[in-house]
Amino acid sequence: MRTLDLLLIALKALRLNKTKAFLTMLGIIIGVASVITMLAIGEGSKASIKKQLSGMGANMITVRPGAGMRGGVRMDMSSSQTLTLEDLATIKEKAKLITNISPQVDANGQAINGANNWPTSIYGVTPEYLAVRMLTVKKGTMINSTDVAIAGKVVVIGQTVYKNLFKNLEDPIGKTIRFNKIPFKVIGLLASKGETTFGQDQDDIILAPYTAVQKRILATTYLQSIVASARSEEVAENAVTELTNILRKSHKLSNKTEDDFNIFSQQEMITTISSTSEMLTVLLVAIAGISLLVGGIGIMNIMYVSVKERTREVGLRMALGGRGIDILLQFLTEAVLISITGGVIGIAVGLGATEIVARVFNWPTCITFYSIVISFAVCTITGIFFGWYPARKAADLDPITALRYE
Amino acid sequence: MEKSIIHIENLKRDFIMGEETVHALKGISFSIQKGEFVTIMGTSGSGKSTLLNILGCLDRASSGLYEIDQVPVKNLSRNELAKIRNEKIGFIFQSYNLLPRTTALENVELSLVYNKAVPFRERKIRAAEALKSVGLETRMHHTPNQLSGGQQQRVAIARSLVNDPVLILSDEATGNLDTRTSYEIMALFQDLNSKGKTIAFVTHEPDIARFSKRTILLKDGHIIRDTPVENPGNAAQALKLLPKEE
Ligand SMILES: Nc1ncnc2c1ncn2[C@@H]1O[C@H](COP(=O)(O)OP(=O)(O)OP(=O)(O)O)[C@@H](O)[C@H]1O
Ligand SMILES: [Mg+2]
Numbered sequence: 001m002r003t004l005d006l007l008l009i010a011l012k013a014l015r016l017n018k019t020k021a022f023l024t025m026l027g028i029i030i031g032v033a034s035v036i037t038m039l040a041i042g043e044g045s046k047a048s049i050k051k052q053l054s055g056m057g058a059n060m061i062t063v064r065p066g067a068g069m070r071g072g073v074r075m076d077m078s079s080s081q082t083l084t085l086e087d088l089a090t091i092k093e094k095a096k097l098i099t100n101i102s103p104q105v106d107a108n109g110q111a112i113n114g115a116n117n118w119p120t121s122i123y124g125v126t127p128e129y130l131a132v133r134m135l136t137v138k139k140g141t142m143i144n145s146t147d148v149a150i151a152g153k154v155v156v157i158g159q160t161v162y163k164n165l166f167k168n169l170e171d172p173i174g175k176t177i178r179f180n181k182i183p184f185k186v187i188g189l190l191a192s193k194g195e196t197t198f199g200q201d202q203d204d205i206i207l208a209p210y211t212a213v214q215k216r217i218l219a220t221t222y223l224q225s226i227v228a229s230a231r232s233e234e235v236a237e238n239a240v241t242e243l244t245n246i247l248r249k250s251h252k253l254s255n256k257t258e259d260d261f262n263i264f265s266q267q268e269m270i271t272t273i274s275s276t277s278e279m280l281t282v283l284l285v286a287i288a289g290i291s292l293l294v295g296g297i298g299i300m301n302i303m304y305v306s307v308k309e310r311t312r313e314v315g316l317r318m319a320l321g322g323r324g325i326d327i328l329l330q331f332l333t334e335a336v337l338i339s340i341t342g343g344v345i346g347i348a349v350g351l352g353a354t355e356i357v358a359r360v361f362n363w364p365t366c367i368t369f370y371s372i373v374i375s376f377a378v379c380t381i382t383g384i385f386f387g388w389y390p391a392r393k394a395a396d397l398d399p400i401t402a403l404r405y406e
Numbered sequence: 407m408e409k410s411i412i413h414i415e416n417l418k419r420d421f422i423m424g425e426e427t428v429h430a431l432k433g434i435s436f437s438i439q440k441g442e443f444v445t446i447m448g449t450s451g452s453g454k455s456t457l458l459n460i461l462g463c464l465d466r467a468s469s470g471l472y473e474i475d476q477v478p479v480k481n482l483s484r485n486e487l488a489k490i491r492n493e494k495i496g497f498i499f500q501s502y503n504l505l506p507r508t509t510a511l512e513n514v515e516l517s518l519v520y521n522k523a524v525p526f527r528e529r530k531i532r533a534a535e536a537l538k539s540v541g542l543e544t545r546m547h548h549t550p551n552q553l554s555g556g557q558q559q560r561v562a563i564a565r566s567l568v569n570d571p572v573l574i575l576s577d578e579a580t581g582n583l584d585t586r587t588s589y590e591i592m593a594l595f596q597d598l599n600s601k602g603k604t605i606a607f608v609t610h611e612p613d614i615a616r617f618s619k620r621t622i623l624l625k626d627g628h629i630i631r632d633t634p635v636e637n638p639g640n641a642a643q644a645l646k647l648l649p650k651e652e
Contacts (some may be wrong), residue, residue, distance in 0.1 A: 319462070319464055321492020321493070323484070326520065
């Protein structure tokens with residue numbers, strides 16, 4: 001028996017039972033479409049989270065004061081005062097895996113320009129901060145080391161702050177704005193970075209010399225954090241270890257004492273968040289996989305009924321010289337044809353649904369080639385697997401028993 | 407020495423139905439030589455179909471010997487039996503057994519689908535020829551429910567002939583036909599027989615049996631008579647003698 005014959009017979013059987021075949025396919029279509037869509041959504045959000053986190057500086061390392069736990073109570077990090085300018089100097093001197101480093105002291109408050117005001121945060125930093133956070137100045141200049149040395153009242157503002165303080169979008173350079181009533185001269189405007197995945201606006205930011213924020217706004221000498229960038233993403237983890245050792249030594253901590261500071265790398269965060277979204281993807285795909293399984297059982301059901309209904313046909317085919325294997329292949333072809341057709345339609349529907357999700361809900365999606373290959377493979381295997389048993393049953397019949405079947 | 411195409415010895419077929427056992431064939435022996443034209447007769451329930459199914463390798467005997475072309479059927483695998491059914495035997499069923507919703511042509515082609523020796527392109531031609539030989543050239547694309555009983559029977563006959571088998575087994579092929587068509591079929595069989603085909607033919611009607619060369623009479627699973635037909639009739643001539651159709 002030829003492959004072409006098998007195909008023709010299967011096509012004919014399906015044509016004679018269009019509705020039944022379609023209903024069976026529906027299970028497979030829904031299964032495959034949901035696998036593809038879910039994977040696209042999962043992969044898309046993973047990719048977008050990764051992109052945004054690395055946009056913040058994939059090799060960024062943050063040092064914060066305070067231990068993770070103290071007497072079982074998590075301390076408010078900014079309230080500890082264990083991070084100082086000496087730490088910054090020590091790190092600068094000793095750390096080999098660090099390129100740029102900047103202190104950071106933040107203050108929240110009201111920025112005012114004439115009649116416009118805007119609640120925002122001011123970040124006290126050094127010029128290297130730009131490189132660490134991967135920010136760029138679009139207009140004007142960044143604060144320089146002289147500004148830091150003299151605690152100059154100059155600021156570089158982000159796009160959101162700019163738009164809210166300069167409603168007419170006039171040139172802000174050289175203008176004076178007030179932050180918590182203290183006047184600062186705007187010397188630069190940052191390029192836009194947009195929102196993070198978590199909806200945090202990265203443009204709602206004012207940069208000033210850290211000395212100015214310490215003296216004129218907060219009146220402290222401590223640092224709230226130190227941000228640094230590792231030489232590369234690969235050494236980020238090693239850089240964390242290096243910094244930890246340097247700080248433990250300079251803080252003179254014995255082996256038993258806990259760190260009185262916290263260091264984490266952006267890389268770590270990416271890994272954590274990616275693994276969370278990975279888990280979500282697995283969950284989504286598992287649900288979709290179950291619907292594929294249900295679709296497969298549908299195929300088995302229909303094939304089982306089909307074999308029963310056509311027992312006399314099986315008998316006749318055998319009487320005319322059909323071998324068991326011919327009968328087996330005939331029903332198997334039918335099952336595989338149903339599942340493959342369903343699979344192809346499912347892939348099309350899945351791609352369409354992904355497009356809709358991307359357009360209408362504006363979700364990040366990412367269709368991967370492997371998701372299509374996998375769904376297709378699963379479909380075919382489902383067809384063979386669930387078609388096998390009924391087909392085998394038909395093939396094992398005796399010609400005369402099958403012919404007499406009622 | 408003549409070669410027997412069929413040789414059976416003490417063939418029995420029991421149907422076990424729960425407690426009861428039906429002895430359909432109770433020990434039958436005979437041989438059919440190449441080129442014979444045999445009628446198997448007997449009352450309803452005497453075991454004619456049971457015997458023919460076994461001869462056609464559709465069913466297996468409970469005990470006894472069955473040799474086809476000197477090969478004991480017992481020793482053949484399922485696949486070898488399928489090959490014999492396809493290439494050597496043309497079987498005409500008592501109840502036509504045509505595929506529903508399938509044209510006459512496709513029904514006849516069915517036998518060729520399982521024959522590797524026939525190329526794909528040749529199938530339609532051969533199937534059409536077979537249908538023509540039973541006078542159905544105008545009904546090739548009709549499905550069984552668009553055909554009369556007799557026409558369906560003739561499609562079944564065409565199907566049994568299409569693979570050019572050496573042995574034709576027919577279970578009441580003329581059972582549903584009028585006298586004229588029956589004679590036509592018998593003329594066809596006689597023609598095939600004269601060309602060397604071996605035919606075993608089940609019928610109720612002695613009028614039909616007289617066209618064959620030998621009659622085996624069954625009763626209650628036994629052979630009660632096995633005699634040659636004296637002066638077999640000529641179906642083609644008998645056909646001419648029939649009164650003209652009005
Ligand atoms: N599958 C079966 N199961 C049980 N009994 C059967 C089976 N097939 C046939 N028989 C019995 O075997 C006997 C012979 O049946 P068979 O069909 O061979 O008769 P037949 O001579 O062909 O009759 P008819 O002329 O009516 O076709 C009958 O008594 C029947 O009941
Ligand atoms: Mg019968």
